[in-house]
Amino acid sequence: MPQYAAIIYASDVDPTRPEAADMMKDYDEFGAGARAVIRGGAALYPTATATTVRVTGGKGGDIVTSDGPYAETKEALTGFYLIxxxxxxxxxxxxxxxxxxxxxxxxxRPVVDFGQ
Incomplete structure (x- = not known):
């Protein structure tokens, strides 16, 4: 059966904080109900913890990092499921x-199967 990445774009919150408990209950309920199709996944810490990495000049070039996400948006990449x-x-x-x-x-998005 094909696999799909279900990539979550939502409010940029820290799922480990106590104020996120109600939201996490909803995710727990989803996980229990969709257990048969979930193959993996993870929640991500807020975008403030991100580091963006670029290599200038192509392969072997200089590594340049910047604090924060790749793009500033209203909704953030907060996690994903592999289903x-x-x-x-x-x-x-x-x-x-x-x-x-x-x-x-x-x-x-469909996941590419490299014939594992």
Missing amino acids: ECADLDEAVKVAAQIPGAWDGAIEV
Whole structure:
């Protein structure tokens, strides 16, 4: 069966903070309900903890880092799920149940199978 990355773009919050407890309950409920199709995933710390890395001059060039995310946006990349579904239609139905879809967006992308 094909796998899809369900990439969560939502409010930039720290899921480990006590004030995120109610939101995390929603994610726990989603995880329990979608257990049959979830193959992996993770939540991410807020964008303030990000470091952006670039290499100038191509391969072997100078490494340049900057604090913060690659792009400043209203919604942040807050996490992802790897889901295995029969097709895109099923993946969209699963993604619509992810709490981040309720006030943000879920990007669903097929995962390339390199023949593992």
